[in-house]
Amino acid sequence: MPIVRIDLVEGQSPEYRTAITEEVYKAMTTALNVPANDRFMVVSEHKASDFVADPTYLGIERSPQCVMVQITLNVGRDVDMKRTFYKALADGLHARIGLRREDLFINLVEVAKENWSFGNGIAQYA
Template sequence: MPLARIDLIKGKSAEYRHTIGEVIYEAMLSTLNVPKDDRFQIITEHGDSDFVADPTYLGIHRTRDTVIIQITLNQGRTLEVKKAFYKAVADGLHARLGLRREDVFINLVEVPKENWSFGNGEAQYA
């Protein structure tokens, strides 16, 4: 049931963007215990003036390659599970794309199960 919104600076190849989505999906399967085939992702590129990621917030040095990942998902996962997810995504993007771990920004938005409709105007998980 997660919905992933992935934002990055324009100029990366379609393969690069696809790989980001793959890494996130694989991390959701392995750490967040999401159902197989539950893959909903929106990948958006932005021009320089439309993408702001502070380059030094919290002492983390970010580059223009920063990727912002926001995932809306059902509430209830433990802190340990969330940390494992963050690590799996950062490590996976580093291993497969050479993306610096410092350039992986992740935000989880937790919602009750009844806040989803996957089609037909129905609340499938309510």
């Protein structure tokens, strides 16, 4: 049931953006038990002047190539699952597109199941 929003600085190739979505989906299905075919994602590119990621917050050296991934999903995953997901995604993006682990910012937003409608004006999981 997640919806994924991926934000990055403009100028990346379609293959780069596709690789990010594929790696996010792979990490979600393997580490967070997201069901197959539960794939709802939006990739947005921004002018460098409209994309702010502090370059040193918490002592992490971020480059202008930072990628922000925000996932809204059902409440219920424990901290170990989330840690496994964070690592799997950072490792997957590093291996596939060379994204520095320091340049991946992830935010999980947990909501109750009744907060979803997948179509037809119906709360399918309420």
